[in-house]
Amino acid sequence: GAVVSQHPSRVICKSGTSVKIECRSLDFQATTMFWYRQFPKQSLMLMATSNEGSKATYEQGVEKDKFLINHASLTLSTLTVTSAHPEDSSFYICSARGRGGWVEKLFFGSGTQLSVL
Amino acid sequence: EDKVVQSPLSLVVHEGDTVTLNCSYEVTNFRSLLWYKQEKKAPTFLFMLTSSGIEKKSGRLSSILDKKELFSILNITATQTGDSAIYLCAVSNFGNEKLTFGTGTRLTIIP
Numbered sequence A: 001g002a003v004v005s006q007h008p009s010r011v012i013c014k015s016g017t018s019v020k021i022e023c024r025s026l027d028f029q030a031t032t033m034f035w036y037r038q039f040p041k042q043s044l045m046l047m048a049t050s051n052e053g054s055k056a057t058y059e060q061g062v063e064k065d066k067f068l069i070n071h072a073s074l075t076l077s078t079l080t081v082t083s084a085h086p087e088d089s090s091f092y093i094c095s096a097r098g099r100g101g102w103v104e105k106l107f108f109g110s111g112t113q114l115s116v117l
Numbered sequence B: 001e002d003k004v005v006q007s008p009l010s011l012v013v014h015e016g017d018t019v020t021l022n023c024s025y026e027v028t029n030f031r032s033l034l035w036y037k038q039e040k041k042a043p044t045f046l047f048m049l050t051s052s053g054i055e056k057k058s059g060r061l062s063s064i065l066d067k068k069e070l071f072s073i074l075n076i077t078a079t080q081t082g083d084s085a086i087y088l089c090a091v092s093n094f095g096n097e098k099l100t101f102g103t104g105t106r107l108t109i110i111p
Helices: none
Strands: A004-007 A010-013 A019-025 A030-038 A045-051 A067-073 A076-081 A090-098 A112-116 B003-007 B010-014 B019-026 B030-038 B043-049 B056-058 B061-066 B071-076 B085-093 B096-101 B105-110
Touching: A004 A090, A010 A019, A019 A030, A019 A090, A019 A112, A030 A067, A030 A076, A030 B096, A045 A067, A045 B096, A076 A090, B003 B085, B003 B096, B010 B019, B019 B030, B019 B085, B019 B105, B030 B071, B043 B056, B043 B061, B043 B071, B071 B085
Parallel strands: A010 A112, B010 B105
Antiparallel strands: A004 A019, A019 A076, A030 A045, A030 A090, A067 A076, A090 A112, B003 B019, B019 B071, B030 B043, B030 B085, B056 B061, B061 B071, B085 B096, B085 B105
């Protein structure tokens, strides 16, 4: 099956620093990437949707200047948490959809646990 | 706004028991309902349901959708400790390129 690689799996950083999370599709072209955030004991909340070569579409309440999403190629999307604060500590997961694929046919990355001290 | 509600939020049973997890939804232009199993990391796909009344089955797991009453159930029979996980329900709709996830049910199987 299709594979989505997400790195790093875990990151601990000081408050005020920026953190970049990468999501790569290894054996298919990911035309659309979805970025989710999951707080402890809560469900996946969609943060933004990005299509290759276009600006990301952010969900209501998600700050686009704080969560920078780049989807410059068909195999790579990045999420940068700028000036991270303790309240940004969460589990971040990407998922990818290939060309012409239904939204149900998503392939998830393994997630990144971000802890901001 | 699309909404997906799962119940119970958490469930603790003994190995060998049968469990039923519930998912109700309110979405416009419903297309499909999906079940995922999440064990600490990325969700893994279990079932996709689009038609009412047709049971999907995979080993000890089965699921069914009721599009009239707007809910789905996920059954797990003869539970094992490896079934311990968070079970997520999600829905998609036509014209919207995203999934809306429910709150999840945390299932714990006691040996």
